[in-house]
Amino acid sequence: MSFQTSNLEAISDTFSSFLKAHRLEWEKSQTAPRNLFEKAAECGLLGLETPVRFGGLGAPFSDKVALARKLSEHSMAAAFALINSQNVASRLRGSDHARHHEMADEILSATRIGCTALTEPQAGSDFSSITTTATQTADGWIINGSKAWITNAAYADTIMLYAQTDASKGWRGIASFVIDARKPGFTRGEIYRLIGGHIIGAGEFHLKDYHVDAADMLSPPEEAFKYAMSSINGARTYVAAMCAGMMQNALDLAVDYGRDRTAFGRPLVEHQGLKWSLSDVATHIAALDALVGKAAQLIDAGEDAVLAAAHAKKLAGEVTIPSITACMQAMGANGLREEHFLGQHLAAAKIAAFTDGSTEMMKERIAAQF
Ligand SMILES: Cc1cc2nc3c(=O)[nH]c(=O)nc-3n(C[C@H](O)[C@H](O)[C@H](O)COP(=O)(O)OP(=O)(O)OC[C@H]3O[C@@H](n4cnc5c(N)ncnc54)[C@H](O)[C@@H]3O)c2cc1C
Structure with missing residues (x-):
């Protein structure tokens, strides 16, 4: 698989050398490395799919796939962690809200780290059975619940989170929200000790009466x-x-x-x-x-x-x-x-x-x- 975007080959070579030099020490210490994201930002990898006019590389999806393959020769966990953060930047860039665009830029510079949270302690494959609730208020939503097995849970502070707005509607009641982990109501939970792949930083977090502004609903129920x-x-x-x-x-x-x-x-x-x-x-x-x-x-x-x-x-x-x-x-x-x-x-x-x-x-x- 070859890259279509100019420079991506050279960037991925540089980043592969960085992974090879550090992956063993990261896995031996069973820690998810924060500097993984900083190095990726320095190389421009976090803006892989972000359009060039917004400071990204504007690469097609096939380049994302080629990059995932290449980086995984050295560490699949690292490739997965980076792509998960980058995915959130791409989604936020497509939002109508200026604050979301700022958050996307912060992910590109690794001052924020993204993750996507569907899975819960009691709901994995059966995603439609999630029980994290979103209750509507006058100016937004109150979120309560726990998420489990979330990549980048060790550091993520910009979370694309799925929650149930009306359990009687099943999958049709599920909406997605932007959660800022720096706000009250968010607590980081256990980061798992695994048989390997600690670079992925998988773990849990909890939301207790966490308030989301109405503008922070990313996709409404049904969508x-x-x-x-x-x-x-x-x-x-x-x-x-x-x-x-x-x-x-x-x-x-x-x-x-x-x-x-x-x-x-x-x-x-x-x-x-x-x-x-x-x-x-x-x-x-x-x-x-x-x-x-x-x-x-x-x-x-x-x-x-x-x-x-x-x-x-x-x-x-x-x-x-x-x-x-x-x-x-x-x-x-x-x-x-x-x-x-x-x-x-x-x-x-x-x-x-x-x-x-x-x-x-x-x-x-x-x-x-x-
Ligand atoms: C390291 C790691 C990182 C992850 N990162 C994320 C993340 O960033 N965000 C996120 O939301 N989730 C994440 N996940 C969670 C992942 O999506 C779930 O593990 C997956 O959906 C399966 O859910 P489960 O593990 O709860 O297994 P379960 O759904 O409990 O299933 C257990 C077993 O039963 C099988 N099974 C279930 N239903 C059926 C059926 N109908 N027929 C036959 N077999 C069935 C499953 O295939 C599995 O083998 C991550 C998981 C891991 C391991």
């Missing part, structure tokens, strides 16, 4: 759920690309290792059993790239990408972990060394199998056409 469902096709596509990036990195490592290491008088890669195993990984990458490319093309053309994105993410959910373990197997015990980051890739592949719709939800989505 919010539809917006979430349409934007999720993009997320499914770039998450699948992230999986291709991790598999690519694992394959490159295994092939390099197998060329240098000999067993029974020949380089490892010349043994048929290993070659075949690694060729299966190469096929998985090629298939996933093709599905991701198709979904990205549809999204850039403004066409329906529901099925294409579901196929890509489903395949990613099924082949990434077996492919990475095949590469580790080909490297013998050395595949376990932490500096190769393959254990982190495994944890991130599992994360990818849940975010933006689990593999089972992709199967449901695909089967819905039958």
Whole structure:
């Protein structure tokens, strides 16, 4: 996958070197790094999709996908954290309110960090069952509830949050709001200790009688759920690309290792059993790239990408972990060394199998056409 936007190749090379230099120390300390966003802002990555006239790079969606793939060769968790913040800037830039545009600019400069909050302690795949409430007042809304498993929860202060305005209406009652974590009524909760992928900063927060101005309703009831469902096709596509990036990195490592290491008088890669195993990984990458490319093309053309994105993410959910373990197997015990980051890739592949719709939800989505 190549970049269409000039300079993006060079920017992503610079940022990849930064990730490679720091990812292990971040994961070993089990912390989400704040300076990840500052470095991304310095490189201009946070304004990836923001139009050039607003200080961004104005890149098409296919470039976002190519960037997600490339950065995930070094850290999927970092790529996911950055893209989640950047998504909020893009959404706020599309708002009618000047204050939202200022917040978008603050995300671009990393003085604010964004996140999107749908999931709750008791509602994940079944998004329409969220119980965070938004109660209308004379001048806005009062929000009460808790969110769980939110990327960037460690730092995010500009939150695109979904809440229920009328439980009797199910998904039709859900609206979205801009939450400013610096205001009263917001409390940060637990940041999770995971088996890996701490750079993603996933965790919880709580809202207690949090007041939102009427202007801070981003999408009204009916529209919010539809917006979430349409934007999720993009997320499914770039998450699948992230999986291709991790598999690519694992394959490159295994092939390099197998060329240098000999067993029974020949380089490892010349043994048929290993070659075949690694060729299966190469096929998985090629298939996933093709599905991701198709979904990205549809999204850039403004066409329906529901099925294409579901196929890509489903395949990613099924082949990434077996492919990475095949590469580790080909490297013998050395595949376990932490500096190769393959254990982190495994944890991130599992994360990818849940975010933006689990593999089972992709199967449901695909089967819905039958
Ligand atoms: C690291 C990380 C970061 C995340 N970041 C965000 C974020 O930024 N914002 C956000 O809103 N959410 C985020 N999520 C949450 C993610 O979207 C949810 O994990 C996902 O929606 C699944 O929900 P759940 O984990 O509650 O699983 P559940 O919905 O409880 O499901 C449990 C299992 O049952 C399966 N299942 C559920 N229903 C069915 C069914 N009908 N048929 C068959 N199987 C079914 C699921 O596939 C899953 O395997 C993140 C998750 C992780 C792990």
